[in-house]
Amino acid sequence: xxxCAERLYNGIIKENPTFVLMxxxxxxxxxxxxxxxxxxxxxxxxxxLVFSNLIISALRKIIPDRVRIPxxxxxxxxxxxxxxxxxxxYIPSLYESLGIYIPLIxxxxxxxxxxEAYAAKNGVVxxxxxxxxxGLGFTVGLTCIAIFREILGxxxxxxMEFIPEDFRITIFGLAPGAFFVLAGLTALQNKFKAPSATNxxxxxxxxxxxxxxxSCNGLACASNHSTLEEIRxxxxxxxxQAKKEAALKAAAAKKEAEAKKAAQAAAAADAxxxxxxxx
Amino acid sequence: xxELILIIVGSALVNNIILSQFQGLCPFLGVSxxxxxxxxxxxxxxxxxxxxxxxxxxxxxxVLVPLHLEYLQTIAFILVIAxxxxxxxxxxxxxxxxxxxxxxxxxxxxxxxCAVLGAALTNVQKGYNFIFSVxxxxxxAVGFTIAIxxxxxxxxxxxxxxxPFNFQGSPIVLITSGLMAIAFLGFSGLI
Numbered sequence: 422x423x424x425c426a427e428r429l430y431n432g433i434i435k436e437n438p439t440f441v442l443m444x445x446x447x448x449x450x451x452x453x454x455x456x457x458x459x460x461x462x463x464x465x466x467x468x469x470l471v472f473s474n475l476i477i478s479a480l481r482k483i484i485p486d487r488v489r490i491p492x493x494x495x496x497x498x499x500x501x502x503x504x505x506x507x508x509x510x511y512i513p514s515l516y517e518s519l520g521i522y523i524p525l526i527x528x529x530x531x532x533x534x535x536x537e538a539y540a541a542k543n544g545v546v547x548x549x550x551x552x553x554x555x556g557l558g559f560t561v562g563l564t565c566i567a568i569f570r571e572i573l574g575x576x577x578x579x580x581m582e583f584i585p586e587d588f589r590i591t592i593f594g595l596a597p598g599a600f601f602v603l604a605g606l607t608a609l610q611n612k613f614k615a616p617s618a619t620n621x622x623x624x625x626x627x628x629x630x631x632x633x634x635x636s637c638n639g640l641a642c643a644s645n646h647s648t649l650e651e652i653r654x655x656x657x658x659x660x661x662q663a664k665k666e667a668a669l670k671a672a673a674a675k676k677e678a679e680a681k682k683a684a685q686a687a688a689a690a691d692a693x694x695x696x697x698x699x700x
Numbered sequence: 701x702x703e704l705i706l707i708i709v710g711s712a713l714v715n716n717i718i719l720s721q722f723q724g725l726c727p728f729l730g731v732s733x734x735x736x737x738x739x740x741x742x743x744x745x746x747x748x749x750x751x752x753x754x755x756x757x758x759x760x761x762x763v764l765v766p767l768h769l770e771y772l773q774t775i776a777f778i779l780v781i782a783x784x785x786x787x788x789x790x791x792x793x794x795x796x797x798x799x800x801x802x803x804x805x806x807x808x809x810x811x812x813x814c815a816v817l818g819a820a821l822t823n824v825q826k827g828y829n830f831i832f833s834v835x836x837x838x839x840x841a842v843g844f845t846i847a848i849x850x851x852x853x854x855x856x857x858x859x860x861x862x863x864p865f866n867f868q869g870s871p872i873v874l875i876t877s878g879l880m881a882i883a884f885l886g887f888s889g890l891i
Contacts, residue, residue: 446722446725446726446729447722447723447724447725447726447814448722450722450725451721451722451723491779491782494778494779494782495775495779498774498775498778498779499775501774502771502772502774502775505774506771520825521818521821521822521825524773524774524817524821525723525814525817525818525821527774527778527817528778528813528814528817530726592882595881595885596719596720596722596881596884596885597878597879597881597882597885598878599722599878600874600875600877600878600881601874601875601878603874604867604870604871604872604874604875604878605871607869607870607871607874608866608867608871609866611865611866611867611868611869611871612866
């Protein structure tokens with residue numbers, strides 16, 4: 422149970438996907454025009470993330486290693502379609518305002534990233550809690566940015582008015598404002614040297630590309646792919662060699678044990694013989 | 701014809717995929733350090749988005765609509781795009797090595813780029829027919845290329861500038877993109 426709580430803490434604070442890992446920047450900037458959109462997007466992503474982690478971790482021993490990425494994409498895309506249909510049926514207003522960004526959850530790096538980095542290696546319960554933690558972390562991040570933007574740009578948040586109409590900075594509600602808010606955020610992270618992907622001190626994610634979009638020069642993907650393959654091959658070789666050695670050792674040990682046994686038996690027989698002779 | 705031009709201008713400049721839709725931000729921020737690489741990335745994106753729009757439009761209108769499976773569009777599109785990018789990569793490697801040299805490294809990056817899926821889904825949402833879909837795809841990709849090449853040239857020229865410590869690295873890039881987004885807001889009067 423402790424591990425589950427640790428997963429939640431990890432997702433919400435230590436490796437917050439928005440503030441620390443800087444993953445999924447596309448929805449982060451696009452839907453944070455109003456706080457309600459931010460919450461909606463965060464919770465939709467959380468739902469997809471929890472179930473994708475759950476299913477992928479349950480199927481992790483069945484999915485062959487070579488086709489795991491397409492398999493993950495199919496699972497995630499099915500879940501996103503379910504979420505999309507549910508939103509369309511029950512919260513049409515949110516469906517309207519999020520628009521194309523709901524199907525785009527499929528290509529959100531957080532989801533495939535967590536599947537690859539966590540769910541593919543860990544048990545079902547921990548993976549589900551990892552999904553909850555990461556999803557809530559994402560929701561918190563989106564909501565904070567959205568509240569900031571909505572107060573500055575629209576003057577009101579969740580129906581409460583803070584800034585009178587003449588003093589609003591409309592640009593924060595528009596596209597450029599998203600860039601400025603994120604720029605301010607990353608500048609603050611640089612100033613306080615907070616752990617973040619932007620200043621290179623983020624905890625290294627085990628994502629294939631390191632999960633660091635900001636400092637990626639575009640070549641990381643291809644080269645990482647080959648290095649990963651190489652590492653895997655080396656590991657396999659090592660494992661094979663270790664296995665061989667272990668087998669040899671085991672055989673040697675067995676032989677030795679047998680020899681010892683035989684010697685013991687012989688000794689025992691000898692002893693018995695001498696004893697008998699003694700009698 | 702007029703509609704076609706409107707669609708291309710609209711998707712390239714007015715609703716620029718990066719600066720107003722925020723799709724494809726990862727390569728936009730990541731691959732914009734040098735003009736050369738950004739041109740390569742732009743070329744690859746134009747290539748892939750155009751092909752993806754053709755393929756997804758065909759899949760949608762010839763397979764999904766007749767079978768009443770429109771709700772499977774997200775799954776179908778992402779699989780078609782992933783398969784297409786793989787296929788294009790293999791084809792280029794074998795038959796057009798020079799183009800592969802130029803674009804090859806960028807192709808795997810594009811598979812899960814939201815810009816490609818976004819363009820395909822926009823076509824369906826707006827109910828574009830085949831020609832309009834391709835036009836929208838080309839426009840979107842050209843918009844991406846314009847934005848990324850502009851950002852790369854700005855980044856090259858501010859490389860030696862004295863930027864305050866806190867704003868070094870990604871903050872200054874984001875502020876640059878924000879200013880570019882303001883400039884692109886001016887295009888909204890075009891249509």
